[in-house]
Amino acid sequence: MNEIEVAQISCGSEYTGIQHEIESAAEQVGAKIIFPDIDLEEVEAAEAKFGLKVTSPDLKLMLARAISVVEGHTTADAVFIGTCFRCAEGALVRNEIRRYVHDKSGLPVISYSYTERTTADTLLTRMEALTTIAKRRSLLAREKQSGLTAGIDSGSTTTKAVIMQDNEILGFGWVGSTDVLESAEEAYSIALSESGIERDAVQAIGVTGYGRFMLGKSFNADLVQEEITVNSKGAVYLADRHKGAATVIDVGGMDNKAISVQDGIPGIFTMGGICAGASGRFLEMTAKRLGVDITELGKLALAGKASNISMNSYCIVFGIQSLVNSLSKGARHEDVAAAACYSVAEQVFEQQLQEVEVREPVIMVGGTALIEGLPQAMRELLQAEVIVPPYAQLIGAVGSALLSSGFIEE
Amino acid sequence: MANIFIYPSNSLILYDLVERFGHKPLAVMQEIKKRVTTAGIDSPPLNITPEDPKIGLKYAAVEVPAGVRGRMSLLDPLLEDSEAAILVEDAPIGFGCMGCQRTSELVGFLIRAKRIPILELSYPTSDDAAENFVYQISEFLNGLGDGKEAKNE
Numbered sequence: 255m256n257e258i259e260v261a262q263i264s265c266g267s268e269y270t271g272i273q274h275e276i277e278s279a280a281e282q283v284g285a286k287i288i289f290p291d292i293d294l295e296e297v298e299a300a301e302a303k304f305g306l307k308v309t310s311p312d313l314k315l316m317l318a319r320a321i322s323v324v325e326g327h328t329t330a331d332a333v334f335i336g337t338c339f340r341c342a343e344g345a346l347v348r349n350e351i352r353r354y355v356h357d358k359s360g361l362p363v364i365s366y367s368y369t370e371r372t373t374a375d376t377l378l379t380r381m382e383a384l385t386t387i388a389k390r391r392s393l394l395a396r397e398k399q400s401g402l403t404a405g406i407d408s409g410s411t412t413t414k415a416v417i418m419q420d421n422e423i424l425g426f427g428w429v430g431s432t433d434v435l436e437s438a439e440e441a442y443s444i445a446l447s448e449s450g451i452e453r454d455a456v457q458a459i460g461v462t463g464y465g466r467f468m469l470g471k472s473f474n475a476d477l478v479q480e481e482i483t484v485n486s487k488g489a490v491y492l493a494d495r496h497k498g499a500a501t502v503i504d505v506g507g508m509d510n511k512a513i514s515v516q517d518g519i520p521g522i523f524t525m526g527g528i529c530a531g532a533s534g535r536f537l538e539m540t541a542k543r544l545g546v547d548i549t550e551l552g553k554l555a556l557a558g559k560a561s562n563i564s565m566n567s568y569c570i571v572f573g574i575q576s577l578v579n580s581l582s583k584g585a586r587h588e589d590v591a592a593a594a595c596y597s598v599a600e601q602v603f604e605q606q607l608q609e610v611e612v613r614e615p616v617i618m619v620g621g622t623a624l625i626e627g628l629p630q631a632m633r634e635l636l637q638a639e640v641i642v643p644p645y646a647q648l649i650g651a652v653g654s655a656l657l658s659s660g661f662i663e664e
Numbered sequence: 665m666a667n668i669f670i671y672p673s674n675s676l677i678l679y680d681l682v683e684r685f686g687h688k689p690l691a692v693m694q695e696i697k698k699r700v701t702t703a704g705i706d707s708p709p710l711n712i713t714p715e716d717p718k719i720g721l722k723y724a725a726v727e728v729p730a731g732v733r734g735r736m737s738l739l740d741p742l743l744e745d746s747e748a749a750i751l752v753e754d755a756p757i758g759f760g761c762m763g764c765q766r767t768s769e770l771v772g773f774l775i776r777a778k779r780i781p782i783l784e785l786s787y788p789t790s791d792d793a794a795e796n797f798v799y800q801i802s803e804f805l806n807g808l809g810d811g812k813e814a815k816n817e
Contacts, residue, residue: 266731266764269738271714274707294758312763338729341766370714370730 258285258385261330263319263351265312266338272372276334279377285385290319290328306350313337313347320351324358331388332362334381339367349609356522356611362387363522365609380525383482387520393660394487394519397496401457401662404445406438406473407481407650408465411507411534412621415441416651417449417456418659425449426648434465435472442473458661460484460654464508476661481650482513482523488653489617490518492643499613503602504620504649505628507534510602514610524609530570532601534622539574540594544587548625551591555627558588560596568601595627596634603635615639619649666808669746671771673739675760678750681798685805690742692762712738724770735767743774748781748808750801755787781808 260280267273280287292315300318301307308314316335322328333355337344345367352365364384366377387394399418407414409431415438416426425448427441438461446453460477461469462484470478481504489495489502502513502520510532513523530536541551563585565576577590616638618629623646633640645652666687670678673692682689699711707713712734719740720733739762751772752759762768776782783804788794 266729266734268710269712269716269732269734269764270730271707271712271716271734273709297757309765310763311757311761311765314757315763338731340727341729341731343765344729368730370717370734 258331258388259288259329260285260332260334260381260384261290261319261323261328262287262334262336263290263316263323263355264334264336265310265316265344265347266341267336267368270338270368270370270372272368272370275372275374276336276377278374279381280334280385282374282378283382283385285332285381287334288328288330290322290330292318292322296322304350304354306347308343308347310343313343316347316351320355323355323361330361332384333359333364334384335363335365337367339369341367352522352609353611362520365522365524379480379482380523382480383520383523386479386483391519393657394483396487396657396660397491397518399491399656400659402451402455403655403659403662404442404456404459405651405654405656405658406442406459406461406463406469407484407648407654408434408438408461408463408469409507409650410464410509413437413441413463413465414648414651415445416645416648416655417445417451418652418655419451423645423648423652424451426645426651428647431465434468438465438469438473458658460658462650462654475658477654477658479654479657482511482520482525484653484657485511485619485649486513486515486520486653487518487656488649488651489619489643490515491656492619492645492649492652493615493617493641494643495615495617495641501607501610501612501614501616503607503616503618503632505532505534505598505602505618505622506620509533510606512602512606512610514613522610524606526602526606529568529601531568531573532598532605533570534620536570536573536598537594537622537625537628539570540577540591543574543577543581544591546587552595552624552626552628554588555591555595555625556630558586558590558592558627560589560592560631562586562589563593565593565597568597573597592627592631595625596631598622599628599631599635603632607636612636612638615641617641617643619643619646621647623647666747667745668805669742669749669775671749671751671768671775672755672760673742673762673771675752675755677759678752681801682750682805685802687748687805687808690746692738692742695738695741723774729766732764732767732770735762735764736770739767739771743771743778746775746778746780748804749775750783750785750804751775752785752787759787
């Protein structure tokens with residue numbers, strides 16, 4: 255396989271001091287960063303051609319580079335678009351270029367706003383997904399699981415494992431994450447036992463999630479894959495929406511993913527992990543404060559009204575404080591549960607869904623999708639069809655088992 | 665000989681003019697050269713490291729984009745050493761640019777706040793305006809006192 259060439263269209267990365275981090279992340283996934291070569295005249299003509307007037311010269315250069323990629327003057331397999339975090343003009347340009355490149359070139363695109371603290375590790379999963387989409391289209395075209403395969407998803411909060419045979423889930427294990435390998439072993443053993451399958455009978459195994467590299471070595475996995483690709487495939491598979499557009503939302507324990515999907519292949523995606531107030535952890539803390547099990551929080555929320563509660567912050571600490579204040583004033587537990595779900599959905603909507611094209615159906619996955627109040631809040635916010643497929647909590651494991659079956663035939 | 669801050673800070677034409685009139689141009693190329701020739705720093709292409717935007721906090725708070733603060737760390741020694749300045753507005757990219765309009769706005773403000781002699785010019789768009797442009801620069805630089813007369817070339 256030739257090296258994947260990722261065209262970088264950015265402003266400020268060299269002055270932020272993180273250009274080598276971008277290049278290092280690309281290198282780690284077998285990709286190479288290239289910069290579209292542009293003449294001065296092309297930079298000066300870019301605004302008129304693109305139709306967007308900007309004042310910063312480096313943003314004009316970004317426009318010219320985007321045009322070069324779309325018009326085929328630059329050959330690339332994927333595109334990385336970046337601007338400085340908190341630059342309003344940069345954000346406008348980044349968003350418009352992302353849309354433009356995605357719509358006009360069909361190349362996989364990722365956009366990111368960086369600070370001086372951005373590291374290669376932060377970018378690695380995104381870069382891995384970008385290159386996978388570029389180089390493994392045939393694998394991603396798989397719509398059915400075949401043979402006897404296993405998938406393990408080593409998440410930040412829980413570890414999931416599934417055993418699949420001939421397009422059916424035979425059994426699964428779902429345990430809290432402690433030690434990466436021990437939790438994976440436990441979940442896998444449960445899945446095998448529930449399936450009545452001997453370990454040696456498994457023909458291929460795929461791993462994903464934060465601990466995927468460790469699991470890959472330990473389980474001698476056929477597929478070691480980041481969550482963007484795996485969850486996209488898992489979501490369209492479980493929701494039976496292989497063809498056409500869809501948006502996958504995964505509110506995780508540590509970070510959230512929003513992925514715009516076409517025919518099961520991720521197009522534009524974002525990963526957020528800055529604020530815990532938009533994570534499953536916030537819902538877990540709310541359930542604890544309300545004295546209910548996390549599995550009961552969703553039903554409680556459905557019976558409540560979020561607007562009855564005043565939430566002044568998205569922060570996990572101040573958000574909980576708002577809920578506690580409401581409880582001290584006699585608020586109904588149902589309303590508090592609904593407000594917590596709405597707060598998480600609203601934050602995902604405001605901070606992440608603005609960066610992807612939200613196209614129906616919206617498929618919510620991950621353990622949090624089972625907290626009924628959350629998909630309901632998302633439905634209200636988006637005014638769109640929101641699907642929670644069966645086994646939504648196993649999305650990464652199912653996606654891994656599905657994709658790894660491609661290795662049996664190979 | 666005075667230290668003349670020029671903006672755009674990488675303008676070769678301004679650099680050359682200042683030098684011809686016997687003063688010392690303060691340009692960003694000098695700062696970049698220092699970085700790329702310093703052994704032990706490995707942060708290509710400019711050898712700006714993630715520490716530099718922190719130096720830029722001297723001029724702009726943390727809510728200002730890191731790219732602006734990184735540029736300010738490059739310009740910091742130039743601003744510090746400047747005794748006079750020539751600023752050219754609305755110049756085309758080929759004349760020189762720092763890439764970021766927000767940086768340009770901040771630099772313009774900071775240099776004006778220093779209360780040093782400043783010549784502010786618009787980029788010339790005709791031959792006559794170009795002659796006048798060079799003339800104004802020569803008058804400004806000669807008026808700074810200890811600069812040499814322009815070479816008659």
